[in-house]
Amino acid sequence: MSLIIAYIGKKGCVMAADKRKIGYFGDKENLKTLEDELYHGMINGDEAFKKRAEELGISIKITDDASKLKIVGNCVRGEVSTKGTFETKRRRIYGTTNGFQLVELLGSEVSSRKAGETGIIIFGNNFAKKMAESLISKKFKPSSSLKAKGEQFEEFIKEVASKTPTVGNNVDILKQEPIFNPSEAQKHLNVTIDNDVKVLVKFRQSLTEQIVQQSIEIEMANKIINKGDIGRVVSVDGNILYVQLNSKTQALDGNWKQLAAPGQNVIMFTESNNVNVGDEVTIENEDLRLKKDKSSLKCDVILCSL
Structure with missing residues (x-):
């Protein structure tokens, strides 16, 4: 439930991302039906989405305040995540001048990592991604400034949002413009990503400790004598x-x-x-x-x- 558009060029990197997040609860089969309809562009607009979810007995919660972009070192990081039964899957793009890396994580373990120099990268479901690609091929101005490119991406995301409730109208834009050649870019990306993953590991360890402590507190609270x-x-x-x-x-x-x-x-x-x-x-x-x-x-x- 995201759309991230990233431009990585010889003068810098700019990313734009919507802020939508959708939570579901209900029958698995009906949920699959709802998702299939969403991802094939069969549901147009938030009201139609809510109505269809109600017909299928699926409870949904839509928010438009999720931050999917972050400045990390001299890079911009974009992330989309999917929560599974046991682990969270994350797809990240780290971009800087003359370089980017695509990283997939299962929990805090890196499962895939690919590098490139320049280009436009899109994260999103198939319907949203195809719409964004079509808009870029028709309207994108490659000679414009990074700032202008970010504004174009914002317009594209909002246009996609008008066609599918999987994407929201609220948009973040971040850019970085360090001076790197391709070799320097990859070296910086390697160091930045390694450190960023270590931060994630520490965060998950801290979260695990908190959960364990909460479990202990709940267990002990149940043992308090009141009679x-x-x-x-x-x-x-x-x-x-x-x-x-x-x-x-x-x-x-x-x-x-x-x-x-x-x-x-x-x-x-x-x-x-x-x-x-x-x-x-x-x-x-x-x-x-x-x-x-x-x-x-x-x-x-x-x-x-x-």
């Missing part, structure tokens, strides 16, 4: 109580690290003057109390089951 006995008082020092946890209770800090295991003591606080060694401590309706008289207690730990 039942948790231990007994083993020492009283004014309003400070030392409570020994029973065999089913542990105490954790805010980062879900264990501070006290079953059988170990935790500090609690009370305003009651009627606390004795041996008194049972319980939780009722998420409130920490003495079991014998319902006196409230406080503590600075999270009480969880094992």
